[in-house]
Amino acid sequence: MIELISSLGAWSWIILGGILLAIEVMAPGTFFMWLGISAILVGAISFAIDWAWEEQGIAFAILAVASVVLWWRFGRRDRHELDESDQPFLNRRAQGFVGRVFTLEKPIVDGSGTVRIGDTIWRVTGPDCAAGSRVKIARAEGATLFVERA
Template identity: 55%
Template sequence: MNEMFVTLGTWNWLIFGIILMALELIAPGVFLFWLGLAALLTGLISFAYTPSWQVQILMFAAFAVVAVPVWRRLARNNATDGADSPFLNKRADALVGRVFTLEKPIVDGTGTVRIDDTVWRVAGPDAPAGSRVKIVQADGARLTVAAA
């Protein structure tokens, strides 16, 4: 085992880094990428400066430990990127406050309204077809309306 560490060289780190990054492609989880990057950095530094195997392992460990907070910070920044489109998976919620024309009259509290290429069921006070209604609430695929 000691012989393996003594022969630890630059190419071994570069190959190890590439293998880790390839494993990331096979089993995505974003964590192996950062360990692969740490191995590549250790290999690149070993090109310029030939440290002992103990220093190489310490460099790899240090880069791997530093990579975790960097990864968390990047993941946190990417998680907030969806803030610019808050209704991405809530199409009905995006309709609240808008005014549309009834396609079919609201009779006994139920009618329909056409929004773009979709017909939505609406609930609200009775109103004739062609009336303008304002959407006041979205509950799944059913919209609650009031006279506009």
């Protein structure tokens, strides 16, 4: 087994790098890309320097760990930037109504009623109020709006 490993040359690292880059294309996430680049670098260095397979393995490990750590530290966008959007309520539509005032379509009886917002009728929960009363959206949970008298 050692003889097989020691017989592998620079082209083996280039091929391994290509395989790792192909995996990155099929399963994107930029992790395999750095491993592939590290393997290709070790292969390129192996063309210039005749070094033992142990040294090649150590060089690959160091390059791989260093490139992944540097990517995670400096290369990727901050998670807060990913959370920021020009449409913050895109998938949380009800949250966009908090603080706004609307007119009840149906009265709130026993804590439950409805309000029309645009072309959608929303279920509201709050103190009993007559139809036509103005209510302010205090909070939203799922598709239910919690209201208070305006």
